Amino acid sequence: MGLNPEEISSIIRRQIKDYDNRVELSDTGKIFNVGDNIASIYGLDDVMAGELLEFPGGVYGMALNLEKETVGAVLLGDEEGIKEDDIVKRTGKIVEVPVGDALIGRVVDPLGNPIDGRGSIKTDKTRPIEAEAPGIMDRRSVYQPLQTGIKAIDAMVPIGKGQRELVIGDKQTGKTSILTDTILNQKGKDIICIYVAIGQKKSTVAQLVSSLRDYGAMDYTIVVSATASESAPLQYLAPYAGTAMGEEFMYQGKDVLIIYDDLSKHAVAYREMSLLLRRPPGREAYPGDVFYLHSRLLERSAKLSDELGGGSMTAIPVIETQEGDVSSYIPTNVISITDGQIYLQPELFHSGIRPAVDPGISVSRVGGAAQIKSMKKLASELKLAYSQYRELAAFSQFGSDLDADTKARLEQGERIVEILKQDEHKPLPVEEQVVTVYSVLNGLFDDVEINEIHNFEKELCFYIRKNKPSIYEKILNGEDYGKELTELVENFKKEVR
Numbered sequence: 001m002g003l004n005p006e007e008i009s010s011i012i013r014r015q016i017k018d019y020d021n022r023v024e025l026s027d028t029g030k031i032f033n034v035g036d037n038i039a040s041i042y043g044l045d046d047v048m049a050g051e052l053l054e055f056p057g058g059v060y061g062m063a064l065n066l067e068k069e070t071v072g073a074v075l076l077g078d079e080e081g082i083k084e085d086d087i088v089k090r091t092g093k094i095v096e097v098p099v100g101d102a103l104i105g106r107v108v109d110p111l112g113n114p115i116d117g118r119g120s121i122k123t124d125k126t127r128p129i130e131a132e133a134p135g136i137m138d139r140r141s142v143y144q145p146l147q148t149g150i151k152a153i154d155a156m157v158p159i160g161k162g163q164r165e166l167v168i169g170d171k172q173t174g175k176t177s178i179l180t181d182t183i184l185n186q187k188g189k190d191i192i193c194i195y196v197a198i199g200q201k202k203s204t205v206a207q208l209v210s211s212l213r214d215y216g217a218m219d220y221t222i223v224v225s226a227t228a229s230e231s232a233p234l235q236y237l238a239p240y241a242g243t244a245m246g247e248e249f250m251y252q253g254k255d256v257l258i259i260y261d262d263l264s265k266h267a268v269a270y271r272e273m274s275l276l277l278r279r280p281p282g283r284e285a286y287p288g289d290v291f292y293l294h295s296r297l298l299e300r301s302a303k304l305s306d307e308l309g310g311g312s313m314t315a316i317p318v319i320e321t322q323e324g325d326v327s328s329y330i331p332t333n334v335i336s337i338t339d340g341q342i343y344l345q346p347e348l349f350h351s352g353i354r355p356a357v358d359p360g361i362s363v364s365r366v367g368g369a370a371q372i373k374s375m376k377k378l379a380s381e382l383k384l385a386y387s388q389y390r391e392l393a394a395f396s397q398f399g400s401d402l403d404a405d406t407k408a409r410l411e412q413g414e415r416i417v418e419i420l421k422q423d424e425h426k427p428l429p430v431e432e433q434v435v436t437v438y439s440v441l442n443g444l445f446d447d448v449e450i451n452e453i454h455n456f457e458k459e460l461c462f463y464i465r466k467n468k469p470s471i472y473e474k475i476l477n478g479e480d481y482g483k484e485l486t487e488l489v490e491n492f493k494k495e496v497r
Contacts, residue, residue, distance in 0.1 A: 027090040029071065031055075034082055037075045037231045038276045041088050044071045050130055052096075054089040057081050061088075062095050062233065065277045072277045074233035076111060096126040097241045099248035104192065107209055107223040110237040112245075115225065116209075127248055129240040133299035140305045142339075145370045146257065146314050149185030149427020150178060152357040152420045155437055156383050157342050160370025161255055161312040162303025166334055168319045168326060169344030169356070175318050177424050178342070178355055179259050180208060182316070184215050185427035186257060192249050193221040194258040196242035198235050199265030202227045215425065228265075235269035243300050246313045250302075253309030258301065262318035263294060267330045284329050295337050326361070340364040353421060359386050373478030374434045381441055382416065389413020415440050418453045431472040432461045435485065442482075444489045463492050 029043030039061060047053070053061045053073055059082060065072030075082070076095075097112040102123040107116035114121050142160035159165045167175050183193045195212075197205045205225050212218045222245055226238035239260045246256040260266070267290055274287040282288045294317075301315035317338065319331050324346060326335070335341055340363045349356035368376040392410055396402060402410070419440050422428070428436075436457050439445050448456045464471055468488055474481040 029088045029090075031082070031084055031086045031088060032070075034079060034084065034086075036276050037079055037233055038273070039073045039075060039079075039082070039088070041071045041073060042069060044088065044090060047071050047090055048094065050094050050128075052091040052093050054091055055082055056086045060091075062237075064273070065279070074236075074273055074277075075231070076233055076237070094128040094130060095237070096128050097244050098123045098125065099127045099245050100125040103222045103245060104220060105218050105222075107205075107225055109230075110224060110226050110234045110241045112241065125248065127244040129237060129244050130296075131244065131247060131300065133296065134302045134304060134308070138305055138308055139302045140310075141369070142303050142366045143369050144303075144312075145372060145430075146191070146255075147185055147189075147430050148178070148182040149429070150181055150355055150357075150422055151428060151433045151436065152355055152359075152422070153178070153342060154371075154430060154433055155375060155379055155420075156359050156386070157340065157357065157362045157364045158366065158368070158370040158375075158379070159314065159316070159364065160303075160366045161314055162301065163340075163364075163366050163370065164298050164301050164315045164317070164338040165364060166317050166319060166338040166341040167344070168321060168331060168335075168341050170321050170324055170346045173344040173346055173349045174355055175320070175344060176204070176208065176261060178344075179261060179316065179318070180211055181425060181427045182257070183212060183221060183259070184217050184425060186220065187215075187217060191220065191255045191257055192246070193217070194224065194242045194246050194256065195221060196224045196226075196239050196258065196260050198226055198238050198260065198262060199228050199269065200225075200261065202229065211425065232269040232272040235266060236273060239263070239266055239297055243297060243313075247300065250304065250311040250313045251309065253304075253311045255311065256313040258313060258315050260297075260315070260317040262320050263334060264318075264320045264330050267293065286329065290330070291333050291337075294334055298334075298337050339366055353417060354424075355422060357420075359383060360390070372430060372434075372476065374475045374481070375430060375437070378434065378437045378441060382437055385409075385412060385441065386416050386420075389416060411446070412440070412443075414450055415445050415448075415453060418450050419445070419457065421454070429472075431475045434475045435461060435464065435471075438482070438485060439489060442486065444486065447493075459496060460489065460492055463496060464488060 029041040031039050031041055033040040047063045049066055051063045053063055055061055059077035061073040061075045063071050063073050100123040102121050106114055109115050142162045144161040146159045146161045147154055169175055186193055209223055212221055224238055224242040226235040242258055246258045249256050270293055271286050279287045298315055301313040303312040304310055319334050321331055343358045343361040344356045345358040419436050471481050471485055
């Protein structure tokens with residue numbers, strides 16, 4: 001049975017009515033070579049550097065090489081199913097990641113997708129992964145301390161809000177432990193922490209996240225994970241993505257701590273991408289712009305001026321050295337960009353001195369500006385006493401007859417080394433650190449056996465908090481506490497010990 005003319009005309013009228021006359025224009029190109037997560041494309045004449053490109057199958061990529069006739073792009077997903085002559089579309093956007101409060105407490109990949117199995121992240125805010133660093137007039141000098149809870153660092157190599165402090169050392173010297181403790185110590189201090197894992201084992205990241213959850217630190221932490229099993233492009237993106245997430249909070253006037261663990265693996269991922277993109281290799285096969293790779297990243301960390309809200313982003317990058325060689329290419333690059341370094345010495349670590357901070361090479365270029373007044377008074381004396389002990393200990397191995405002064409210095413040095421030892425996941429409040437450092441420098445621990453010092457220190461701090469907490473207030477306020485503390489320690493020895 002056929003349709004009559006009236007029915008046909010009504011169908012045509014309906015189709016004309018519903019017809020969408022919009023024409024979709026898109027700038028497209030064709031793939032002429034693909035492999036190893038790298039695609040060469042021709043036809044994308046107006047593409048931007050770092051632009052997000054859409055490949056078939058919902059896979060995205062990023063334009064990196066802009067050549068005369070072709071574009072070299074890295075794939076941010078699985079290249080399976082992508083082949084020659086496939087169409088690639090421009091998006092007109094630089095690569096962005098989701099930002100905002102919804103990310104706090106979550107583990108995400110470098111594109112901001114959740115990988116912790118806790119559902120989707122509900123936020124409509126995004127930021128480009130690359131952004132211009134704050135200018136000179138937009139910053140103010142670092143003046144507020146960021147406490148790590150680790151005596152050897154807070155006393156001798158202090159970190160301030162807005163600083164870039166490098167942690168450098170060989171494999172298995174306790175770098176990640178220091179970083180974990182630093183995050184744990186920010187509890188209740190209104191500081192948002194971002195941990196960026198680059199090229200780590202999945203088991204290591206899982207263990208770290210588990211530790212942070214156990215201690216309640218995930219309540220103020222974001223973990224950005226690009227493990228060793230991820231492609232080089234994702235490892236390359238990870239620190240920039242983490243920084244974009246941190247900038248959102250910094251420009252809101254909040255304080256942020258961001259940890260890059262580690263940038264030596266980041267440089268290796270960038271080298272792999274660059275060689276596949278056929279960029280000319282330089283020293284150690286790294287491309288010529290490997291310095292700019294890290295300088296444009298770390299310069300985004302700053303203490304903002306009051307006009308911009310006074311927020312801060314403190315960066316702690318990590319570099320893994322080979323056989324203690326701090327003078328190789330990537331370590332020297334990052335040392336020159338940062339405001340100091342904390343060097344972890346393998347010999348100290350293996351001899352049981354943990355954290356294995358070497359005060360001889362370690363330095364903070366911000367110095368006393370990032371310390372409370374009470375700690376600042378003690379810091380230089382502690383450094384001097386420690387360095388003298390190291391020298392005397394080396395020379396005393398060759399001589400048997402030592403004068404009384406040398407013996408006293410060696411005994412004090414042994415006690416300093418002992419009090420700077422600290423158990424993992426037990427950060428100390430700064431006021432308790434001051435009590436310990438003051439006591440050892442002023443001979444209040446001289447009659448305590450070295451193997452008893454840790455217990456003595458713990459009991460003393462508890463005793464003060466219970467009986468005379470006003471001393472802790474005086475320490476924090478920068479008031480004179482010395483005489484009162486000396487009397488209290490002597491009373492403690494009589495009463496408790």
